[in-house]
Amino acid sequence: xxxxIILAIIYGCSKDHSAPTFSQYEETSExxxxxxxxxxxxxSINVAWTMxxxxxVENYLVAWSDSNVFDEGKPGxxxxxxxxxxxxxxxxxxxxxxxxxxxxxxxxxxDSFIVYFTVSAVYTNVEFFEFIGPRAVVDRNGTYADSALIxxx
Amino acid sequence: xxxREAMLNMLRxxxxxxxxxxxxxxxxxxxxxxxxxDFVRESIISKRDxxxxxxxxxxxxxxxxxxxxxxxxxxxxxxxxxxxxxNAHENYRTKLTTYDQDMEEYKKLAKEGTGYGRGSYSQASxxxxxxxxxxxxxxxxxxxxxxxxxxxxxxxxxxVIDAIFFSSSTGESRRADKTQKSRVxxxxxxxxxxxxxxxxxxx
Numbered sequence: 001x002x003x004x005i006i007l008a009i010i011y012g013c014s015k016d017h018s019a020p021t022f023s024q025y026e027e028t029s030e031x032x033x034x035x036x037x038x039x040x041x042x043x044s045i046n047v048a049w050t051m052x053x054x055x056x057v058e059n060y061l062v063a064w065s066d067s068n069v070f071d072e073g074k075p076g077x078x079x080x081x082x083x084x085x086x087x088x089x090x091x092x093x094x095x096x097x098x099x100x101x102x103x104x105x106x107x108x109x110x111d112s113f114i115v116y117f118t119v120s121a122v123y124t125n126v127e128f129f130e131f132i133g134p135r136a137v138v139d140r141n142g143t144y145a146d147s148a149l150i151x152x153x
Numbered sequence: 154x155x156x157r158e159a160m161l162n163m164l165r166x167x168x169x170x171x172x173x174x175x176x177x178x179x180x181x182x183x184x185x186x187x188x189x190x191d192f193v194r195e196s197i198i199s200k201r202d203x204x205x206x207x208x209x210x211x212x213x214x215x216x217x218x219x220x221x222x223x224x225x226x227x228x229x230x231x232x233x234x235x236x237x238x239x240n241a242h243e244n245y246r247t248k249l250t251t252y253d254q255d256m257e258e259y260k261k262l263a264k265e266g267t268g269y270g271r272g273s274y275s276q277a278s279x280x281x282x283x284x285x286x287x288x289x290x291x292x293x294x295x296x297x298x299x300x301x302x303x304x305x306x307x308x309x310x311x312x313v314i315d316a317i318f319f320s321s322s323t324g325e326s327r328r329a330d331k332t333q334k335s336r337v338x339x340x341x342x343x344x345x346x347x348x349x350x351x352x353x354x355x356x
Contacts, residue, residue, distance in 0.1 A: 001210055005306050012242050013299050017249055017291045020256065020284040024263060025277045071275075120274070129264045132273035 028123055028133035029053060036117040036148040045099060045148045048091035049119045056125035061132055062092055064117045066103055068143045076102030096150050112151050116144040207316035211309050214316040231308045238301035245294040252287045259284060
């Protein structure tokens with residue numbers, strides 16, 4: 001019996017796991033001052049933002065939702081820099097119809113929509129490859145302050 | 154890496170098989186001892202035999218030496234803590250496999266993304282939260298199995314000390330007294346060509 005207990009203590013009690021760390025992802029940051037505005041004449045939405053530290057940022061991802069609790073709504077997104085672009089812009093003009101299409105929202109009987117926007121930096125460096133960083137303007141409840149009111153009629 | 158895993162699996166199988174064998178042997182021994190008592194056939198057990206039985210499994214020595222309550226308590230305590238240990242340990246190993254796989258995915262997220270596309274901060278946050286929960290459960294299981302094996306080792310140590318220094322002297326003398334006073338001998342006999350059992354008691 002004694003050898004069994006000793007074996008159990010030696011083999012059975014070795015802790016083989018370590019706690020996870022989040023420090024790697026904390027190095028990424030989010031854009032600030034996101035502003036979304038609807039232009040009724042062009043039926044387009046202009047989204048602009050600022051980002052101070054652009055080290056490792058190779059692109060931006062603009063995402064939208066029909067819910068102010070972002071992940072609970074119907075989502076849509078678009079990268080800012082497309083193939084062939086050399087400059088990394090900090091604004092984008094989106095076609096309002098496309099924005100609604102991507103959310104599967106094409107209600108003919110609705111004359112207005114509120115769409116919530118956020119922007120994330122896309123990182124590529126030693127540690128990351130096309131990694132989508134944290135979303136801008138998010139509070140603890142996952143709600144977004146920047147929205148555009150789309151008036152169709 | 155593979156060899157180490159195979160070695161650990163072999164050790165684990167040996168441990169489980171050893172514990173199962175011991176539990177089986179001990180329970181068989183106890184039932185045998187009880188059967189013997191049913192026949193009112195007492196046997197004198199030496200201190201050395203009691204110690205050897207106690208070394209084999211806690212409580213066996215005490216039970217056969219006449220200290221039934223103490224023996225059964227020790228036996229059940231040891232069996233329960235060993236079962237708890239094996240259970241917690243197996244749970245730990247199973248959850249650890251899942252945890253390691255998730256951890257591997259989490260580490261890959263920054264460079265390779267997931268099967269569904271590029272990795273993102275929100276995915277990393279969710280996986281990190283899940284990993285923290287899993288890590289807490291693993292910590293709890295590790296604590297539980299450590300506690301169980303410490304209790305098992307403690308019960309075993311107490312049982313051995315008890316068998317060597319305390320148990321056998323009182324138990325043996327009590328048994329010896331009892332044997333002197335009420336020893337019943339069982340033997341077979343044939344009366345008028347009919348087989349039978351002869352019980353003899355000395356007063």
